[in-house]
Amino acid sequence: MAERKDWWLPVLGGLAFVGILAGGYLALAYAPPAAGFVGGAELAQRIFYFHVPAAWTGFLAFFVTFVASIAYLWKGGRKWDIVAACSAEVGLFFTTMVVITGPIWAKPTWGVWWTWSDPKLVTAAILWLIYFAYVTLRRMVDDDARRARFSAVLGVIGFVDVPLVFGAARWWGESVAHPIVVSGGGFDVAPKMLTALMFNLAVFTVMYVVLLALRTRAERLSDAVQTLKGGE
């Protein structure tokens, strides 16, 4: 089976690369200093332009895994298994970024690296654990069909669990000041900040698409190699 040419992939990849550089400039130089933050906290708040897009992208990735898992259980088909698995891996990468950038921001701002009373922190940590288990599970099952079924079941169960984790964590501790950027009435930030944030959100989403495409292609190629070797 010849691998079809994905002409759009290098274009999108180049776009993502330029976008990351531009996004870095927007976040670090273009966006005005945030009011109400002083010293290290002012510098640290710029992490927000990477933290929020990473969180959004991670969640998007797990949602894609959820949908692809349902599709696999419903219709079967190796392609759904590939999409679910690859999206979970990419999502795990972005979620790792979230739980690393979060504490770096929190230390100068809240005075602590971590707090258990914030539902978003707890949810991100549990999310990371669930999808770490997902990736581990895939490596631990040898039979292809069985691996696909097991991980699809976990892809559904893990995602359904997320709102419960969030609810439990929210009731468990009264929330400290996790910034709420998007509130009912609109965005509470300066226009330049909003530009920087929106730009980075778009760039991270494009980067997700690129990573997912590359990862699924690698998986398809490895399938093709197996076929050529006369394996499965």
Add this chain to the structure above:
Amino acid sequence: MSFLRKVGAVAWKDLRAEWRTREMFSAMFVFALLIVIIFNFALELRVENARALVPGILWVAFTFSGMLGLSRSFILEKDRGSLEGLLLCPVDRSAIYLGKMLSNMALMGIVEAFVLPITFVLFNLSFRAVPMLVVVVALGTLGFAGVGTLFSAMAVNTRAREVMLPLLLFPVAVPLLIAAVKLTAGVLDGLAMSEVSRWWQLLVGFDVIFLTLSLMTFDYVIEE
């Protein structure tokens, strides 16, 4: 045979096999006691601060010892080659799931029935809270065994099967654990129902959602 009879038959066979040796029960029971004892020293538990710490310790003891039972639930079947036999039985897969879940739940329940009063005695807690606590423990055990039975059937077919079950089960069970610990603390503190109602909702919600999901997906997990 009606559906319920089939479920009962599956559960009964597990419990009867366990009754012949009682090896899982004794292992789980002693393990749960060990957890209580180790926490006692690790956290300097005293009668004065027991009320604050006991809910958490109880649930660690329940779930960790429950994990032992859950992981053996399918390993025994697999190693003795009786899983194929079970799958060949003219019963629905959902009956196998429910039967397995009930026997796991019963085993956890028996261990809890021993560990709970012992802990109460050790930390001088009032036995008046017990009836309400039984409801909390039963609902918590239902959810834990419910999703645990599904994951146990998965883990038995993985390479590192003993390691895989806790890795899968604990992150997913976090909301259940939080609700169960909060309710246990609420009952011990004698709080009114209305003050902890959201935790009841979470606990019951978790049970309903994950039992339904497990029933729906068990077919895919057990398929050969």
